[in-house]
Amino acid sequence: MIRFLGxxxxxxxxxxxxxxxFAFVVLRLSGDPAQIIMGADAPPEAVEAFRAAWGLDxxxxxxxxxxxxxxxxxxxxxxxxxxRDAIVLVAERIPATLALTLPALAIKIGLGIPAGxxxxxxxxxxxxxxxxxxxxxxxxxxxxxxxxxxVLVFAVQLGWLPSGGQDSWRHAILPIIxxxxxxxxxxxxxxxxxxxxxxxxxYIRTASAKGVPWRSVVWGHALPNAAIPTVTxxxxxxxxxxxxxxxxxxxxxxxxxxxxxxxxxGNRDLAVVQCILLLVAMTMVxxxxxxxxxYGVLDPRLRNQPRRAAGTA
Amino acid sequence: MTALVALRDLHVAFDGQAALxxxxxxxxxxxAVGLVGESGCGKSVTWLAALGLLPAKAxxxxxxxxxxxxxxxxxxxxxxxxxxxxxxxxxQDPASSLNPVIRIGRQVEEALRLHRGMRGAAARxxxxxLFDQVGIPDAARRLDxxxxxxxxxxxxxxxxxxxxxxxxxxxxxxxxxxxxxxxxQAQILTLLQDLRRETGMALVLISHDLGVVAEACDRVxxxxxxxxxxxxxxxxxxxxxxxxxxxxxxxxxxxxxxxxRRLAAIPGGVPEPWAMPPGCxxxxxCGDRMGACDAAMPGAVMVAPGHRAACLLATPKPVARExxxx
Numbered sequence: 259m260i261r262f263l264g265x266x267x268x269x270x271x272x273x274x275x276x277x278x279x280f281a282f283v284v285l286r287l288s289g290d291p292a293q294i295i296m297g298a299d300a301p302p303e304a305v306e307a308f309r310a311a312w313g314l315d316x317x318x319x320x321x322x323x324x325x326x327x328x329x330x331x332x333x334x335x336x337x338x339x340x341x342r343d344a345i346v347l348v349a350e351r352i353p354a355t356l357a358l359t360l361p362a363l364a365i366k367i368g369l370g371i372p373a374g375x376x377x378x379x380x381x382x383x384x385x386x387x388x389x390x391x392x393x394x395x396x397x398x399x400x401x402x403x404x405x406x407x408x409v410l411v412f413a414v415q416l417g418w419l420p421s422g423g424q425d426s427w428r429h430a431i432l433p434i435i436x437x438x439x440x441x442x443x444x445x446x447x448x449x450x451x452x453x454x455x456x457x458x459x460x461y462i463r464t465a466s467a468k469g470v471p472w473r474s475v476v477w478g479h480a481l482p483n484a485a486i487p488t489v490t491x492x493x494x495x496x497x498x499x500x501x502x503x504x505x506x507x508x509x510x511x512x513x514x515x516x517x518x519x520x521x522x523x524g525n526r527d528l529a530v531v532q533c534i535l536l537l538v539a540m541t542m543v544x545x546x547x548x549x550x551x552x553y554g555v556l557d558p559r560l561r562n563q564p565r566r567a568a569g570t571a
Numbered sequence: 572m573t574a575l576v577a578l579r580d581l582h583v584a585f586d587g588q589a590a591l592x593x594x595x596x597x598x599x600x601x602x603a604v605g606l607v608g609e610s611g612c613g614k615s616v617t618w619l620a621a622l623g624l625l626p627a628k629a630x631x632x633x634x635x636x637x638x639x640x641x642x643x644x645x646x647x648x649x650x651x652x653x654x655x656x657x658x659x660x661x662x663q664d665p666a667s668s669l670n671p672v673i674r675i676g677r678q679v680e681e682a683l684r685l686h687r688g689m690r691g692a693a694a695r696x697x698x699x700x701l702f703d704q705v706g707i708p709d710a711a712r713r714l715d716x717x718x719x720x721x722x723x724x725x726x727x728x729x730x731x732x733x734x735x736x737x738x739x740x741x742x743x744x745x746x747x748x749x750x751x752x753x754x755x756q757a758q759i760l761t762l763l764q765d766l767r768r769e770t771g772m773a774l775v776l777i778s779h780d781l782g783v784v785a786e787a788c789d790r791v792x793x794x795x796x797x798x799x800x801x802x803x804x805x806x807x808x809x810x811x812x813x814x815x816x817x818x819x820x821x822x823x824x825x826x827x828x829x830x831x832r833r834l835a836a837i838p839g840g841v842p843e844p845w846a847m848p849p850g851c852x853x854x855x856x857c858g859d860r861m862g863a864c865d866a867a868m869p870g871a872v873m874v875a876p877g878h879r880a881a882c883l884l885a886t887p888k889p890v891a892r893e894x895x896x897x
Contacts, residue, residue: 460662461670466624467662468682468733469655472647478681482672558717559671 266550270543277539281532282325286318291526295338312338325532334536335529337522344533348515352500354424355507355514358433359499365438366445366495371488373442374449379476381454389446396443405436405509422511433510437503441495448491452484459483486556493549497542501534574636575600575740575773576621576658581633583613583620583797588844590616592797594633595871598741603767603774605784605805607820608794609841614777617794618743622658623650656686659734663746665726669718675729676714679736686737701732704769706762724755731762741773742766748783760787781820785809790877793817796841796852799871803878813880815857851882859884 285291292308293300309315313324328335334345377389399407412432413421420429456462457480465479466472495502504516511517515534522530554561574597583591591613598604606614619625621635621642635642637653645653654660662668669678679698683689689697695714702710705728718726727747734742744763748756764787767774778784784791785805792802793816801814812818822835839856848854850865857864863883871879872887 460664460668463619463624464662464668464730464733465670467622467654467660469651469653469685469737470681471651479670479673483670486672557672559719 262554266547270547273543274536274539278326278329278532278536279322281535282322285526285528285531286321289526290314291338291528294526329536334533337530338527339522339525339530344529347530348518348533348537351513351515351518354512355500355503355516357430358437358503358506358512358514361430361434362437362441362503363495363499365434366441367492369438370442370445371449373446375453375476375481375484377446377450378453378457386450390450393443393446393450396439397447399440400505401436401440402505402509404439405433405506408432408436409509422509424511424513429510429512433503433506433512436506436509445488445491445495449484449488452487453480456480456483482556486553489549489552489556493545493552496548497545500541501538574598575602575638577634577636578617578621579634579636581617581620581635582631583616583625584630585628589847590629590797590844591620592847592868594797594799596792596799596802598773598775600740601767601771601773602790603764603776603788605788605791606775606777606794607779607781607784607791610779611841612794613797614794615745618660618745618775618777622654622660622743624654624660651685655682655734655739656737657739658741658743659737659739660743660745661727661730661734661747664750665730666718666723666750668730669726671718674715675718675721675726676716679714679729679733682733682736697736698732701735702729704735704766705729705732706758707732722755723751724759727751727755727759728762731759731766735766735770738770739772741775743775743777745777746779747776749778749780756783763787781824793820796847797844798852798868798881800853800882801878801880802871803875803880807875807878811875811878813874813878813885814853814882815859815884816853817880819856 292305292312292314296305296308306315313321316324325335334343336342337344337347340347373389373393377386380386409421409432412419419431420426421432423429462475462480465475470479500515501519502516503512503514504519506512507514507516508520515537519531519534521527522534576598578594578596581591581594581596582589594613594617596604596617606617608614616625620629620631623642623645625631631643633643637657640649642650642653669675676695676698679701680689680694683694683697687697698714699710702713707713707725707728713721713725718729721729731747742763747763748759751759760783763774763776766772774787776784776787781791788805790802790804791808792799793808793814794800795816801808801812801817803811803813808817809821812821816837819835819837823837825834826832837856842848842852842855848865850863850867851857851869854860854864861883869881869883871881872885873879874885874887
């Protein structure tokens with residue numbers, strides 16, 4: 259167990275280092291932040307001074323090691339725009355993003371999993387076909403299209419809900435639905451196929467053959483097995499709680515982390531972008547780690563061979 | 572003796588294609604009946620259908636009675652009491668027949684709770700006793716094992732323990748030894764025979780192996796293409812096989828003594844369900860085929876007391892000609 263945890267933590271650390279490095283390289287390749295922040299017609303001396311102030315005049319590898327050393331000391335840098343600590347800037351936005359993504363996650367799980375189970379239990383029936391049709395529609399429609407569609411109907415036509423902003427809980431409804439629908443659809447399809455796979459297994463027939471009532475066969479024998487693959491998908495959803503709302507926040511002018519990311523990328527505000535990416539990588543890696551540990555809890559076959567679990571996460 | 576379980580004119584079709592075409596079979600209390608035939612002949616389907624274990628798309632007609640209680644179309648609560656309680660069933664692949672995420676002891680205790688109302692320490696003690704009875708070593712510790720930690724033979728013993736938990740009057744064993752090593756096969760067969768002696772339960776042994784059936788059963792039913800073509804006591808079947816298919820099966824067995832001879836294979840293959848001949852399904856492969864064979868399905872004829880064959884060449888015992896199939 260200790261060895262397993264140790265190797266997973268090492269992998270997690272390596273992943274985070276790779277993400278940070280990749281972000282660093284891409285941001286340096288994609289334009290000069292001094293030029294962009296100071297404007298195209300800023301005097302060359304001013305641009306030069308800006309570079310010197312932010313250390314952009316040093317060789318890239320020096321910048322890289324400085325940056326890394328700072329991260330290890332817990333310093334994520336300051337925004338080039340307003341000079342505040344990047345981490346503070348990002349942290350301010352997290353509650354707003356979670357206000358959308360947490361209820362959306364509840365919708366995904368609360369709607370998607372029961373829908374998938376119901377469809378599987380009524381395979382090829384009207385219910386199954388209806389659920390699957392909705393699910394296909396739900397995950398094929400891009401979130402910005404769905405978002406605009408919802409705005410068109412509920413804000414513009416019916417006038418029931420506001421189209422954007424963050425003034426009251428009513429403002430959160432449309433973005434939450436937009437975020438939740440796609441994930442619920444994915445989860446419904448996934449749960450359905452996991453359930454069908456399990457219901458076809460010989461041990462389900464054994465349970466029926468020993469007189470277990472169908473309801474208990476489903477809850478006691480099928481679901482614990484179907485949960486194993488479903489947990490993977492839910493894990494990804496938990497991992498994207500911070501960064502999963504970039505598009506939707508933009509559509510609904512919601513001041514969360516996602517919109518901060520879009521603005522910061524546009525401005526080449528290096529420290530802010532890197533800080534967000536680091537945060538995203540850390541949430542993803544953490545949820546993957548939890549999923550790996552959950553596999554061990556859910557599936558006794560993986561308890562003694564954690565290597566097999568590692569490949570699927 | 573009245574039958575414990577009686578199947579009458581049992582038909583099963585999947586998507587309009589017949590898998591069983593009229594099965595009549597009685598199992599008496601305490602009796603051991605073997606069901607043999609090639610894969611796909613319907614021997615497993617017969618008992619899955621009888622216990623209502625086939626998927627919903629299977630169309631089942633006919634009659635299955637347990638002590639004159641009709642099981643076909645019975646309410647789920649009724650079936651749940653019968654399954655595992657009065658009729659238990661074990662399957663071919665023990666490793667995948669046990670739930671991988673439930674400890675084996677709990678899988679036995681579940682059956683004890685359902686059929687004997689036992690819980691907690693009492694259920695656990697009884698589960699341990701059952702493990703001892705089916706020959707699982709170190710039973711007390713094994714209760715907490717997972718199925719993947721056990722060998723195939725041990726898992727089949729667990730399956731048998733689950734089956735015994737409800738004290739069934741009939742155990743249906745569907746190819747219980749096919750997935751196991753030969754030495755383990757013999758142990759499991761011996762175990763089944765011992766348990767039958769101890770408990771007095773009836774046994775239906777489904778197998779493609781005539782040798783296995785001959786060893787463990789009193790009576791044999793030979794199935795071909797969804798029908799029983801011959802049934803007789805084990806001795807009578809080996810001494811006087813009547814149906815050409817039975818003779819073919821016996822001819823394909825290597826003799827234990829006497830000179831070595833070439834094994835006689837039955838030419839051709841089983842007809843596909845969508846291309847079933849109008850008459851006898853075995854006619855296309857039969858060396859004794861006559862014109863009349865293709866006219867209609869031959870009914871079962873009693874050739875001796877307790878010995879019936881569904882072949883036009885079978886000579887009925889004078890007086891009692893029994894046409895079971897209309």
